[in-house]
């Protein structure tokens with residue numbers, strides 16, 4: 001996208017103090033820009049815009065101001081997102097007990113986004129219990145068709161009726177239920193269209209890792225899994241890098257290795273598809289044997305923006321400790 005000739009001069013900016021005020025060099029106009037970030041997205045408001053341009057260029061202008069400002073100042077902060085994937089665990093009664101034990105402590109933490117993904121049947125009662133707690137509720141899978149004769153499946157609108165987010169492409173779905181990059185893409189598109197936030201899982205197997213294929217596998221999974229997704233839709237997507245060999249094995253990737261995949265493989269792919277600013281805003285969770293002991297070290301890495309937690313999310317003390325570790329890291333990252 002490039003601005004039209006008439007508007008092009010307005011695209012040269014000088015940042016003055018205080019930093020959120022910008023003077024447009026191309027005209028005497030002054031743009032007061034305020035923005036706030038939450039949930040990985042940017043919301044902005046223009047206080048005063050004295051010069052007239054076409055709508056298209058005005059949007060470009062605002063986008064360009066925000067982009068330059070945030071990139072120049074390094075002010076992009078991704079809110080850490082920790083989600084518990086309960087997999088096929090917890091009856092409704094057990095889910096209630098678990099939440100009862102951890103919600104009071106989780107509710108105290110507001111600088112981390114928190115979520116739990118129970119089995120479908122427990123979702124309504126979990127949603128009820130999580131109300132007002134700031135804990136999001138998600139499903140572990142979703143089908144792409146809207147309705148019909150698909151025994152055993154659940155449609156996106158049905159999930160969206162009760163859930164905030166959905167997980168797609170988990171390696172267990174790929175391994176046991178024939179999930180492919182193509183079906184991940186179909187689920188993702190349908191879930192986004194229904195208004196859901198989506199966690200898209202990628203990750204290589206042990207054999208692929210040992211053969212040096214990590215980057216190639218993750219690149220393929222993301223390229224095909226995210227095919228046709230627009231920049232606007234990207235704001236609702238979190239990527240979870242879950243090396244298959246680390247899931248449920250007690251062998252987490254080292255923070256450095258995981259961060260290398262996030263920073264050097266996943267984020268550049270996101271940049272290629274969605275642009276620099278959006279790629280900087282998108283969260284990339286790590287998943288695979290996260291515990292209360294290794295969580296802080298993992299979350300402290302530059303491009304690890306939270307975690308998708310399996311086993312350790314099934315116990316109140318370990319999940320709370322992981323979210324507390326995330327909260328502490330979030331404070332430290334802010335102070336940097």
Ligand code: 13P
Nearest residue numbers: 085247248288289310311
């Ligand atoms: P574990 O934390 O049990 O290794 O599971 C990770 C995972 O698969 C989360 O989706």
